[in-house]
Amino acid sequence: MTKINNQESNAPLIFSTLLETFPDARCELEFHTPFELLIATILSAQCTDERVNIVTASLFAETNTPEGIIALGQIELENQIRSLGLFHNKAKNIFAACQVLIKDFAGQVPEDVDLLRKLPGVGRKTANVVVSNAFGIPALAVDTHVFRVAHRLGLAHCKTPEKVEEELMLIFPRERWTLVHHLLIFHGRRICHARKPNCKECPLVGICTEVQTCN
DNA sequence: ATCCCGAGGG
DNA sequence: CCCTCTGGAT
Numbered sequence: 001m002t003k004i005n006n007q008e009s010n011a012p013l014i015f016s017t018l019l020e021t022f023p024d025a026r027c028e029l030e031f032h033t034p035f036e037l038l039i040a041t042i043l044s045a046q047c048t049d050e051r052v053n054i055v056t057a058s059l060f061a062e063t064n065t066p067e068g069i070i071a072l073g074q075i076e077l078e079n080q081i082r083s084l085g086l087f088h089n090k091a092k093n094i095f096a097a098c099q100v101l102i103k104d105f106a107g108q109v110p111e112d113v114d115l116l117r118k119l120p121g122v123g124r125k126t127a128n129v130v131v132s133n134a135f136g137i138p139a140l141a142v143d144t145h146v147f148r149v150a151h152r153l154g155l156a157h158c159k160t161p162e163k164v165e166e167e168l169m170l171i172f173p174r175e176r177w178t179l180v181h182h183l184l185i186f187h188g189r190r191i192c193h194a195r196k197p198n199c200k201e202c203p204l205v206g207i208c209t210e211v212q213t214c215n
Numbered sequence: 216a217t218c219c220c221g222a223g224g225g
Numbered sequence: 226c227c228c229t230c231t232g233g234a235t
Contacts, residue, residue, distance in 0.1 A: 029220085045221040046231070052220095085231035089222080123222050143220040161221095185220060194218065218235085225228080 007154030010207055011171045014153055018183040021203045022190070025182040027133040030056065034109040034134035035101075036064050038116075041126045042094055047084045055081055066098035066107050093121025111135045124162065132178040140168050140177040145188030152192060154209035 007014070019025070028049040031037035036056065043052050059080050063069060069077060078091040097119040101107055109130065110116055116127035128141035142150075142161040146168075150156035155171060156164040172180045191198045199211050 027220095041220080042222095044219090046219055047233070048219055051233075083232060085219085085233070086221085086229095087231065089230055093222080121222065125221065129220075141220075144218090145220065181220090189220085216235100219233090221230105223229090225226100 006157075007207065007209060008171050010153075011155065013207065014155065014204060015172065015176065015180065015183070017203050018187055019179070022183055022186040025179065025186040027129070027182065029053065029133075031134070032060075033064060034111075034130065035066065036060055037134045038097075038109050038119075038122070038126075038130050039064075039069075039094060041129045042097070042121050043081060043084050043090055045090070046086055051084060055084055066101040069094060069098045070102070090121065096120040097122065109134070111137065113139065124165070128165075128181075132181065136178075138174045138177040140165055140172075140181050142168070142181075143185065144194070145192075146181060146184045148194055149184045149188045149192050152197070152208060152210040153204065 027037075029037060029040040029044060030053045031040055039059075040052055040056050043055065063072060074091050074095045077095060078087050081087050081090055084090065100119050101109065104118070105115070111131060113124075113127040113131055116122050116130055117124065125141045125143050128139035131137040132139040132141065140146075142165045147156075147161055147164055150164055150168060156167045158164050158167055168180065169177060191202050199205050199208070202208065205211055
């Protein structure tokens with residue numbers, strides 16, 4: 001029996017529609033180096049990119065190297081990132097990650113997802129964001145937005161981000177992975193919100209498998 | 216109240 | 226699998 005909400009065949013239409021709607025879809029974290037993006041991405045958990053950018057602007061003006069962060073000290077780092085939430089864990093992880101970078105990677109951010117994941121505080125999603133946006137290596141990071149939107153559009157059906165990542169990578173060609181990630185995020189943030197999706201302004205309302213009619 | 220580009224630990 | 230960490234925006 002055919003799965004009724006299997007929309008893999010609609011993937012090209014979904015891609016082109018979202019690209020037309022969000023031609024500026026991109027990484028919204030501000031960075032100049034892979035290390036800056038790594039730190040910004042770790043900081044981005046549970047808060048908006050906009051506020052991460054405010055904090056990193058002043059932090060990176062002070063230092064943007066692993067050695068510099070170590071010199072800053074964990075307590076001072078905590079104080080600088082406090083307003084971003086989860087500040088203790090983030091500071092602890094960033095501090096430890098800088099030590100690993102210096103000790104095992106000659107102070108350079110590795111261009112490999114598996115190596116990146118050896119860094120404290122770097123999971124699958126963060127590693128994918130760094131390799132794709134800092135090094136141009138195709139990757140499809142599945143965060144809360146990508147997960148939600150992919151399910152609503154019928155592009156994914158699995159229960160874990162890892163499995164959804166696999167599903168999406170099979171549906172879209174490798175050279176599109178990074179852009180697909182950004183398009184789904186923009187759609188999730190601007191229109192397909194977690195709580196009250198704005199279906200009335202959704203360009204995909206005609207093919208969505210989960211249209212919300214109560215808003 | 217609920218959500219924000221999560222990850223680690225139990 | 227679940228829980229915890231966290232301030233700010235809405």
